[in-house]
Amino acid sequence: MFEARAEDFRFYLLTLTAPSFGRVHRVPRSAASKRRRCGCGVTHDPRDVDLRGVPLVPDEYDYLxxxxxxxxxxTLWDRTRRRIRDRWDSAEFxxxxxxxxxxxxxxxxxxRISRLDFSSGPDLEVAARTATAASAVDGTVVGWGxxxxxxxFRVGGDGARTIWYLSKCLNYVMKDAAREALAGQRGRGDSRVWRHLIAxxxxxxxxxxSPECIPASCRSRSHDRYGARAHVVSATRRTKxxxxxxxxxxxxSVQRQQRREWAANLRPPASAPQPRPARHDDALLADLERHTARPRAGAVP
Structure with missing residues (x-):
């Protein structure tokens, strides 16, 4: 799985969240989930899916x-990555x-950090949590929540469970969040979670x-993805x-090269003789036409 010996590295699972932009309803995903009293004063159950993630006061929520x-x-992750590497040069992500x-x-x-670079979970958490970045668009300073x-974790032990969890995340982010949130809501009229997504x-x-963007005419996909521009998955690239x-x-790069090779193998060699179109005998065609024009035996005239 790894291109180097796993025992030469320490492995960590780092989770980074966004700051708060307003209080939202807390709705459990299943009956087995622990229930907590929501900020609205109600202890929700999974049937309140129409409120999951919806602001308590939409008019006061910081959508922008x-x-x-x-x-x-x-940009914030790039700055965080650089900050971690300033401390541990061998870090890969x-x-x-x-x-x-x-x-x-x-x-x-x-x-993944080499064992030669002494590292610890608390130090890594501080390095990541305190990272900030200035927006390339308007200069606003952004940070993590x-x-x-x-x-x-250990790659041979609970690391397998961590990698399974990441694959689960991949499956989740591929889903249509709005469709999942609206499951079972048909026939109930306007949906509050739908209004939240529309906002x-x-x-x-x-x-x-971007600094050059004119929102009214810009065709960037970020305008259709709630502002997001990053790939779902990314990893450290190979360099010199x-x-x-x-x-x-x-x-x-490897995938692009494989696609080029696959396409090249589909094309016939330039020196290969092209098949000549078959020449039809006029007499044979005329006889065939006369045969097909005759009514079949037993056919109704």
């Missing part, structure tokens, strides 16, 4: 701030970005995605000075 944070999350119910991204990051978590979409279409980190070894 949330979509702008989604837009700048890539595998990142999965997942949507929270409120429509904001959070990151699950597998971090309070819910930052670091867990160390996020309107906010994303009103902000600039770094080995990179790929679970399968299939980097984008």
């Amino acid at each position: 701030g949330q979509v702008a944070w989604n837009r700048d999350a890539g 595998f990142v999965v970005r997942e949507w929270q119910d409120r429509g904001v991204l959070h990151l699950h990051v597998l971090v 309070d819910q930052v978590d670091v867990k160390r 996020l979409e309107a906010a994303a279409r009103s902000i600039r995605c 000075h770094r080995t990179g980190w790929s679970f399968s070894g299939l980097t984008r």
Whole structure:
């Protein structure tokens, strides 16, 4: 699975969340989930799916701030990655970005650090949590939320469970969040979670995605993705000075090369003789036409 011996590294699962943009309803996903009293004063159950992630007071929710944070999350992660590498030069990363119910991204990051670079979970958490970045669009300083978590694991032990969890995240982010949230809501009229997503979409279409962006005419996909621009999955790339980190070894460059080779194999060699079209005998065609024009035996005239 790894291109180097696993015992030469320490592995961590780093979870980074977005800050708060307003209080939202807390609705459990299943009957087995622990129930907590919501800020609205009600202890919700899974049947209240129409409220999951919906602001308590939509008119006071910072929609513009949330979509702008989604837009700048890539810049923030890049600064966080650099900050970690300033401390541990051997650090490599595998990142999965997942949507929270409120429509904001959070990151699950597998971090690999050489044992020669002394590292610890608390030090890694501080380095990540205190990272900030200035937006390339408007200069706003962005940072992570309070819910930052670091867990160390062994690749041969609970590491398998961690990788399984990341694959579960991948399956989740591929789903249509709105469709899942609206499951069972048909026939109940207007949905509050749907109105929340519509408000996020309107906010994303009103902000600039780059310094040159004109929102009214911009065709960037970030305006259709609540401001987000980053890939669902990313990993450390191979460079002249770094080995990179790929679970399968299939980097984008390798995949592009394989596609080119596959397409080249489909094309016939330039020197190969082209088949000549068959020449039809006029007499044979005329006889065939006369035969097909005759009524079949037993056919009704």
